[in-house]
Amino acid sequence: MGRRVMYFNTTTLFTMLKTSKADGSYLKEITKLEKQDLLILDDFELKPLDNINRHSIMEIIEDRHGKRSTIIASQLPFEAWHQIIRE
Template identity: 65%
Template structure:
């Protein structure tokens, strides 16, 4: 409010405004400042792999990306509807960038978001069991409106990581949204997860009513 008032004084706008208009502008300035600070906190806490924006996505590359579908997802109604998004495709087609861009959009719209590379998440959780902070970490993941699990399925899951994934997915099922990106098509996730009973339970919760972005084509990194 102080900054807004100083701006009014410096520009001499206050002479042409009523008291009510000045108070309204001060309140608006305070609200915008708080919203911007909240968004910056959310973006910093999310720890995205890429500083990605929907506006910077290249739709001209031939990779099967539906612009209409992506822009529809950018309104974040999938988070309000507690839906998941599954992004699959070969390496280099910007799966991680798309996931980060949707996460960035979620932060802007006031949704608390958390990003993890799946290959780093499970070792962190295993270490947290050793120091007694595991449940705290799992509860933290559960509370976020949007969870992004990037690079899922690069390695088969063992029993520990399989049960950790089950717990995370179960906590979020029908309550929160999750974005999962993977080089493997969804049809091969069952094999990566392992134990058929647990895999069935996880996939039923992850895939049910999920929206999919199935990308294709050659690596954009290679073309560049």
């Protein structure tokens, strides 16, 4: 249908983003995520967020807010997210 969609298990996404910070391609990866019409993040919060991952997820959400669609799937109830993210 001509829409750009990316799907990530969040553990895989966070590993990719940490690697991209190490090799200098972080901004390129974040820009690629921002440009997708739909970004699907699955298994959110199966592992606790460290400071690096917390910053990355907030940056992704802020960059996409009001511009593109994002689906975040989690086994945790939404009410528990604030405690987990701690931001």
